[in-house]
Amino acid sequence: MRRVLQAGVCAAIACIAFPGPPLEPFSAGSLDFEHRNSPTAQKYLIETMGGGVALFDYNNDGLLDVFLVNGGKLDDPQRLPADYRRGDPQYWNRLYRQNRDGSFTDVTETAGLSHAGNNYGMGVAVGDYDNDGYEDLYVTAFGRNTLYHNNRNGAFTDVTQEAGVSGAGWSVSAGFFDYDNDGRLDLFVARYLDWDFSRNLLCGAPFHAYCRPDKYQGSTNLLFHNEGGGRFRDVSKASGIAAVRGKGMGVAFNDYDSDGLPDIFVSNDGMEQFLFHNKGNGKFEERAVEAGVAYSEDGKTCAGMGVAFADYDNDGLPDIAVTDLALEKYALYRNHGAGQFSYQTLASGLAALTAQSSGWGVALQDFDNDGWKDLFIAQGHVLDNIERINSGLHYREAPALLRNSAGRFERVNLGPQPEIAGRGLAVGDLNNDGALDAVVAVLGGRPLILRSAPNTNHWLTLKLIGTRSNRDGIGARVSAGKQWAYCTTSGSYLSASDPRVHFGLGSEARSTVEILWPSGRRQRIPDLAADRIVTVKEPE
Amino acid sequence: MIAALLLFIALQVTPELRQHVEAGLKAKASGDLDTATQEFRLVARMAPGLAPAWVNLGAVYLARKDYADAVPALRKALELNSNLPGAEQMLGTALLAQGFAAEAIPNLEKAQADDLLGVALLESGRPRDAVEHLEAALLKRPGDPDLLYYLGQAHLRLSTDAFESIRRNNPQSPRTEQLLAEEMRNSGNAKAAQLHFRAALALRPDLRGIHYALGDLYLSSGDYEKAETEFRAETKLAPGSAPAAWKLGSVLLNRGQVADAISELKRADMLQPSMPETLLELGKAYNAAGQSAEAEKCLKQVIAQEATGPLAQAAHFQLSQAYRKLKRDADAEHELSLFREMKGRESGTNETAARP
16 A cells, blocks of 8 residues: 655645556446447558547436447448448447446447447537536537437437538547537537548558558538527637637647636647637637647647646646657646646656557546546557557557656556557546546447546545536536636547546545636535535526 | 860871861761761771771760770770870770779779779779779869769778678677667667667677667657666766767656756766757756756757757747746747747658658
8 A cells, every 4th residue: 555645635644546456447248339440451540540438427317327439331442432331230339328236238229329320430529418407419420420419218319400510521529518608518529631531542661551640631620609499500610710720639628718718629630739719709719839738848749639638736727638649748738827838748757658658538537536636548559550660669558547646647557457449538437436437448349447446535526517507517617625627528539528526635534615617606615525426506 | 076186186187087087076066976976987997097086986985875885996096095185084984884893993093083983993892992082083073972972882881891790700799789789770670679789788788889779779669767777877888978968868858857857968068068959958958947047048059050950940949938937928929930930841741650
């Protein structure tokens, strides 16, 4: 057992940091999903990018359920028009309902999610866009995206057409957030390359490999404003989001300049990253370079994949972590206030910990409840033949847990872990024991479920219910003691995480919680007892 | 042309012969090499004992790149008169052009044609002699790409010969292991390279450069922990090596040991002052430590030495970060605009990620 003395929660009293293997593979036999990406000799780029995972409570029974996005069937070479055979059960997206005993039941068919339409699936976003108290799903794809309305009876209905959010092209990560704080969740969709089968290039000699993104033009991202009544309006151009063309992969939201408006970070592959500053008048301005979050310390671009937008140093300002490819080092940008960040990959020790790895889904969450948000990353190289290019790198990698020790990171020994082509990652408390669990979506394989063992540190989880704000409370800034968290389901890569706000409290058995709701309303709950899940309703 | 003039001077020229010589010269001058060949063949037939007649014929063959016919004509000319200006060089050229490098050497030596002689010596397996003549030729034609190419080839041949000699005569030596390791590394087989470098060290633990090479190999796969061990070992063996100190400092910076990195990078800068690579790392380290004013000094030195290129680009970017922290917003903006200008120029270039 390891005891540490550190600043913050554990400043004066010893607290526990990862006493044993903190996350262990959990076999949920009934969760038998197999991601099918249909790799071909043509090395179609879409093959190596999926898929996503969502942890959300679709039936409001208090237990997180699991939704997994599948790819589709590809021909080798692809015949056009493409038929991805999503009607075949092996290519279905799948919804698994969690049972009281921790097992899962495949409810895909009864939930009406069995046929995803003729597309190649990518990721998923979760949010209660109609404020009816039930989480809805938005599934991205190469091709048509799909919005599924939760019917409140265990089933979903495809409402994409009526809602006007089908998008087009190659959508990757997406997320719900309320950019104008009008109480209705809007939708942002990150799009990757302007690519299709007819323009696919074969790259690499003497053997083929997936092409670099600079072989293709980028694409614009999409922003849909929730108009109410189940309809959205495409405001991509009007808002300025479409003024820049990127190669979007991950998306996350937070209020980096503390002006009460959610901003957007988009991780781009092989070019500068995007930080869309919310100007508050329905318009956004891309300011990544000015804010110091566009490049590495050398001014180099990276292959941005996933993103976490959270406060890792407990100073009340959200920081940004971006995963990328091996030899690039995952980027960590520390928010200094006044809209300025600095590259902290070197000083935080993250460079040496991540230079050999390729990261995708990422979360900044407190896995050992010591009061500091740790980094958890789904890993695996984008190239399935990377070993032939650099024998020191690996296609399949185990996920990594990097413990945050007062702002410096160190690797946690996870024990034996399967080496996988990790992609999507969602984090949440599957068994409501106060220790965060994770599900990693695996390219061309079965998902990896990792369950945490609780330690003696205290914790507090808040389920927010907005009234004047959106029902999910997405965008609320929550503090517990000196810690801050932002209510969101977004971030990571292709995935949606538990919307509940989780705090590790170390040795503190009680904490005062303050919430700044998106409506602007402030709520203070003094001296809240720890080690429980508390539902907090926004005052009317 | 000289030979043609000599022909007229030497001859008690018949009007008919003069007519053919003039026609040949005229045709050659106008590029009509077929007519020139016919005319000079006729001249050689009419005056077979006149060396200049054969020189002219050989020159036309050379102009036609008909080296096989040029050789006997020029040899005949030299038989008749061994002092004919230009004939030796032409004959050497014709022989060399056909790959008869060794045969060409005496003619080119007599002609004192350092450039062609250097090539002939190289091609006949005498790279050491070739170097001398090619360097002499380069003094007359500095920067000539052909000469530089052959000079490079000559040095390459010399180094290959030396390495082969090590391998042949000392197959079990640490240097042979080092050579094998370098070959493996250059062919992209990092694991085999590591094994041979380790074997070299086992045979001679104090061999300088091996730990450095191993450190570089580990860096190429992002293994900073092992790279640090190797660069530390190299700095212990070679405390005066600035590159080893620089690499160690850079690795320490990437491992988050900022204070130690600064110390090692300062040492590298003392050992080899003003190396821009060291100064850039030092600037980055100072920035990471929040010592922005110190960072500024280093980064400005980088830019003073490297106005363009990746080092300058990175230095402008780092400088903009330093100025931000120093609240010098106008300077930060200026550096950022310079960085963007450079970035715009190199857009689309390959960066660090390992992808084809």
